Amino acid sequence: MTAGKHRHLAVLAAIWAALIFAPYWMPLFGGYTALGSRVLVLGLGAMALNFLLGFTGVLSFGHAAWFGLGAYACGLTLKFIAPSTPLGLLAGTLIGGVAGALLGALLVRRRGVYFAMVTIAFGQVFYYIAFQWSSVTGGDDGLRGFARQPLDFRAFQIDLLHSDLAFYYFVLVCFAGVVAVMAFILRSPFGRTMIAIRENERRARFLGIPVELHIWIAFTLSCFFMAFAGGLYALLNNFADPRVLHYSLSGDFVIMAVMGGMRMFWGPLLGAVVFVVLQDYLSSVTVNWMSFIGVLIVFIVLFFPRGILGLVRARRTA
Amino acid sequence: MSVLEVRNLSKRFGSLVAVRDISLRVESGELRAVIGPNGAGKTTFFNLISGFLEPSAGAILFDGRDVNGVPAYQRVELGMARTFQITEIFPELTVFENIRIVTEVAAGYRLRPWLSAAEKAEVRRRIEATLALAALSGKADRLVGELAHGDQRAAEIAMALALKPRLLLLDEPTAGMGDQETYEITQLIRRLHQDRKLTIVLIEHDMRVVFHLADRITVLDQGSFLAEGTPQEIAANEAVQTAYLGQAA
Numbered sequence: 127m128t129a130g131k132h133r134h135l136a137v138l139a140a141i142w143a144a145l146i147f148a149p150y151w152m153p154l155f156g157g158y159t160a161l162g163s164r165v166l167v168l169g170l171g172a173m174a175l176n177f178l179l180g181f182t183g184v185l186s187f188g189h190a191a192w193f194g195l196g197a198y199a200c201g202l203t204l205k206f207i208a209p210s211t212p213l214g215l216l217a218g219t220l221i222g223g224v225a226g227a228l229l230g231a232l233l234v235r236r237r238g239v240y241f242a243m244v245t246i247a248f249g250q251v252f253y254y255i256a257f258q259w260s261s262v263t264g265g266d267d268g269l270r271g272f273a274r275q276p277l278d279f280r281a282f283q284i285d286l287l288h289s290d291l292a293f294y295y296f297v298l299v300c301f302a303g304v305v306a307v308m309a310f311i312l313r314s315p316f317g318r319t320m321i322a323i324r325e326n327e328r329r330a331r332f333l334g335i336p337v338e339l340h341i342w343i344a345f346t347l348s349c350f351f352m353a354f355a356g357g358l359y360a361l362l363n364n365f366a367d368p369r370v371l372h373y374s375l376s377g378d379f380v381i382m383a384v385m386g387g388m389r390m391f392w393g394p395l396l397g398a399v400v401f402v403v404l405q406d407y408l409s410s411v412t413v414n415w416m417s418f419i420g421v422l423i424v425f426i427v428l429f430f431p432r433g434i435l436g437l438v439r440a441r442r443t444a
Numbered sequence: 445m446s447v448l449e450v451r452n453l454s455k456r457f458g459s460l461v462a463v464r465d466i467s468l469r470v471e472s473g474e475l476r477a478v479i480g481p482n483g484a485g486k487t488t489f490f491n492l493i494s495g496f497l498e499p500s501a502g503a504i505l506f507d508g509r510d511v512n513g514v515p516a517y518q519r520v521e522l523g524m525a526r527t528f529q530i531t532e533i534f535p536e537l538t539v540f541e542n543i544r545i546v547t548e549v550a551a552g553y554r555l556r557p558w559l560s561a562a563e564k565a566e567v568r569r570r571i572e573a574t575l576a577l578a579a580l581s582g583k584a585d586r587l588v589g590e591l592a593h594g595d596q597r598a599a600e601i602a603m604a605l606a607l608k609p610r611l612l613l614l615d616e617p618t619a620g621m622g623d624q625e626t627y628e629i630t631q632l633i634r635r636l637h638q639d640r641k642l643t644i645v646l647i648e649h650d651m652r653v654v655f656h657l658a659d660r661i662t663v664l665d666q667g668s669f670l671a672e673g674t675p676q677e678i679a680a681n682e683a684v685q686t687a688y689l690g691q692a693a
Binding site for chain 2: 319326340
């Protein structure tokens with residue numbers, strides 16, 4: 127028991143050390159700081175999706191909707207309301223999260239394929255709104271004319287715009303905060319009811335858990351996390367376009383989670399590392415980079431259904 | 445007062461009448477067996493009581509309160525716990541974790557983001573008491589899915605017990621068990637009944653178990669009430685013998 131605990135702490139320390147020193151070791155492997163920020167932001171999105179998929183057992187195929195709403199709300203706040211990075215993130219998180227909570231209430235009675243289909247439909251509604259409403263969103267050209275603002279601590283300021291390194295650490299701190307909240311919830315009595323629903327919904331119901339309410343809460347939390355990641359994504363690019371709402375991005379998040387290992391807390395982050403790095407590398411070689419990812423995901427699902435991290439775990443216990 | 449009272453309960457699925465005009469009363473502390481040939485409507489009857497199905501007609505009173513329209517999870521909160529004919533557990537979690545989920549739900553902590561140290565200690569104490577009661581203390585850290593069938597059934601009963609029920613509904617607790625396992629589960633149910641004075645309704649096919657445990661027996665046949673009485677009365681009842689022999693022939 128204690129040996130397991132020590133190993134767990136050692137793994138955690140290794141993950142955080144790798145993340146903290148990423149800007150210094152990544153260049154050795156051809157990486158660059160902005161790529162690290164991108165991995166963290168998309169990894170956070172994949173973990174937010176997996177909060178629902180891996181720990182409640184509910185598949186949403188439209189989570190880009192909340193990611194994209196977070197991105198647009200953050201960008202629009204910076205552009206039109208207040209030139210403040212924290213305010214932009216706050217607005218993005220609230221708008222994406224509240225929209226998720228409201229629409230989630232309509233969803234929770236659906237299960238399986240029906241749930242996934244309705245989430246796709248909701249996502250596409252937001253996609254077409256962003257696409258058509260050019261006067262506000264910039265339409266197909268995307269939302270421009272905003273940039274991440276310096277963090278103002280009165281005594282000193284941190285320039286996030288011109289220093290990729292400063293922005294990386296800003297993203298890392300945000301990432302750490304959200305991930306800590308997720309881990310905290312998953313270890314709570316409420317988190318255990320999520321697992322109970324994933325494991326056996328009927329049993330959960332006959333143990334006195336109002337399943338619909340608990341799925342709705344898990345869905346809503348997941349949307350807030352997702353919208354926060356979307357806000358960071360707008361800051362990362364100083365730009366948002368309708369593709370951040372598109373179901374193909376929802377699919378990318380699902381791929382990251384499944385590829386990395388959706389039953390594992392850190393699985394989706396590993397999936398995001400593989401996905402984003404492959405995308406970055408392959409897309410400079412061929413426009414058909416997605417077909418390589420496709421082959422990889424088929425390979426993983428067929429031979430390692432528990433994902434890359436699941437494979438590592440299985441080896442260790444075997 | 446009766447813990448459970450059922451009045452003229454019926455359930456139709458289209459033209460099929462699965463349960464027809466059944467009434468019964470189960471007194472506090474009683475152990476009632478519900479028996480009947482296959483297709484007698486026993487499991488449907490349980491599903492109606494526990495809120496898995498809504499009745500077509502009739503009323504179910506739990507502690508004198510009409511629970512018609514009360515959702516399943518609220519019936520659990522009122523004190524009704526059930527097990528299933530096919531074991532329903534969380535197979536990929538340990539025995540301890542299975543019981544912990546239930547214990548926390550029963551304590552009203554299901555929406556809590558954290559517990560105080562005192563609450564955690566109390567939860568742990570209750571889990572250990574439940575494990576001891578079901579003779580599972582030595583298997584707390586095993587995955588439930590890896591346990592022997594008999595232990596899985598015991599774990600399922602332990603989960604129901606962790607809800608601190610006023611009424612325990614057991615659907616074929618010895619289904620698919622060997623003699624030794626059947627004996628152990630029977631002893632567990634007997635302890636719950638005699639030591640804890642728990643009110644229990646159980647469906648059972650194994651007549652040795654039924655006649656060994658039950659205070660009273662209700663016999664259903666093809667969805668209808670056939671007979672009710674003490675084990676001796678039921679054993680001597682001609683209609684019951686005909687129903688069982690008729691099925692066997």
